[in-house]
Every structure is written in C-alpha cells, then in structure tokens.
Amino acid sequence: MSAPFQTAFPIMLAPMAGVTDMPFRALCREMGCDMAYTEMVSASGLYNKNAKTKLLLETHPQGEPCGAQLFGGDPAVMAYAAAWIENECAGRFTLIDINMGCPAHKITRGGEGGALMKNPALAGAIVGRVADAVKLPVTVKIRAGWDKGGVNAVSFARVMQESGAAAVCVHGRTAVQQYCGKADWGVIGEVKAALTIPVWGNGDIFTAKDALMMRARTGIDGVLVARGALGNPFLFREIKAARDGKSVAPPAIRERVHVALRHAAMMQDYKGARGMIEMRKHIAWYMRGCKGCAILRGKLQAVRAYGELEELLLGYLADSAR
C-alpha cells in the first residue's frame, strides 16, 4: 500500500483549488507533509479531454506522494476519469480521492461535491464504480452532512466503506456551513468509532497542538490540513515533530521570506507570468501578522516578475533588521 497507508498517523496537505499546485505541494513535502492532494479535478473535464483540466494532474518530475482528487456526479464518468488517471499518469498517484464536500454553488447545483451528502445511494454507486475501475486505493472526502438538520456523516461513511472506499476523510462542518463556525470534531470521532477502514480528520488545525488534540479526542488515523498551511508550510514540520514527541520553534521572519521567495521562483518556472500573479496571495499569507504587512500587501499588487518580488521582500527584511 502507499504513503498514507504505510505511515503511522500521516500528516497530509488537504486539497485546495487554486492553492495545492505542484510548487506548493513540493514545499509542504520538504517540510514533512506525508502526502498532498491535487486541486479538485473535474471528471467531466477529463472525459471531454479538456487540456486545462489535465494540467491540474501534473506532478513533480522526481515523483511525489500525491492523491488525485476528482469531483463529479455521474458514476460512469467518474469511473472513466479514475481509470484515465491510473493509465495515463501511470505510477504518479498514490490514491484517487472523491470530493463529496465542496460547497460551491456551481458544483452543488449539479448534485456534485457536497450535494452528494444528500444522496448516499448515488455516492455509494460512484465509489463502487470507481473502485471497480482502478487498482489504486479510492478514498472519499466528506462533510459532517449537508446542513444542520442533515448531519449524516456516520451512516454516509458506512456506505462509503461498504462501497469499497479504502479510507474516509471527515471535515467536521456541514456543506451549508462552508468554512464558517467551528469544525465539529465530535462527529469525526463518531465516524472513526463506526468504521474499520482508516478515518482521517480535517477542520481547524492551525497548530501542532491542534493536530495532537484532534487525534486524542477522536482517535483518527491521520490528519488533513488546509487553511493552516496557507503561507505556512512550516506547520508540517511542527506537526511532524509533535507527532514524534519533539518540538520545533516557528520560523523566524528571515526563513519565512526565503521560503516565500523559493516558492515564487518555483511558480515562475512552472507557470510563468501567471504564476507570479497567483503568488501575490501566497506572499500576503506568508507575511500575515508581520510588522507593516498591510503596506507590503499594497505594494504586492504591482509585482509582475520574480526580480521585483525579490527586491520588495529583501528590502522588507533589511528594513526589519534595522
């Protein structure tokens, strides 16, 4: 079996559209992340041979432990897409994950993503067809339920297990909650207690202590970290150290800046000018909470090339050392 199934308590980078591209995954891996997910990939985009969709499935030339995340609502199209990934990207992915949590209206209005929480029979059929179509492990990322009155994670996760899922990740919020309020770790613990396959927890892990606390409270087999890693790939080494009974100090500003610049250089190499535009949001996350970050954020809007960013950030570092 592959990376997250071999590691005791894997620490993973959750799928994030617009964020978990190859450069960011590489940095998180360097910091100790055991496996990262792609951004969510449209199964119908693969079915229709959309070139932009295929780009989302590029992986590091030297290989990386990576889960390919698919979204869609048609079992046959999902099975086609999973088999396409297994055949065309041979050996590059660790698992196929199915998105059953995305709350975006453009996804849920077609019955896909989080809307599948309202339709366990269809969700089970999707998992069954996909698991039959590939040899790779098939995992499912679910929510606590569709809405407050429809919290069904335990029965839903049982259906996923019976349909052939190799693991389930539970984000302890309903789809209607989107990212608001606190994640309910109680429901994650209930799913863990009900299943025999690995259950991974997700929601509100912003520090190493949070990860250990979620593990202690729920008994989960691994964690997925999303927003806590934005501008903070260092969180993976902090959680990894804590998992191994050690501790590491958070990064000093100098390291933050140098890692941010390395991230930017990778984005420029990988995506060209578009990468530098995308990098603006990452830099704002890296510098969050630093002295003068509001002014820096303003200046970032004018940055178009790596050299300009380097000048801005190294200038910031020199000023902050004075």
Ligand SMILES: Cc1cc2nc3c(=O)[nH]c(=O)nc-3n(C[C@H](O)[C@H](O)[C@H](O)COP(=O)(O)O)c2cc1C
């Ligand atoms: C910018 C952003 C993009 C996301 N994209 C996806 C996605 O493509 N697929 C998915 O399953 N979840 C996606 N999520 C949800 C996260 O994977 C995660 O479940 C959620 O943010 C809760 O974890 P956290 O509290 O650690 O942020 C996204 C979240 C954010 C903030």
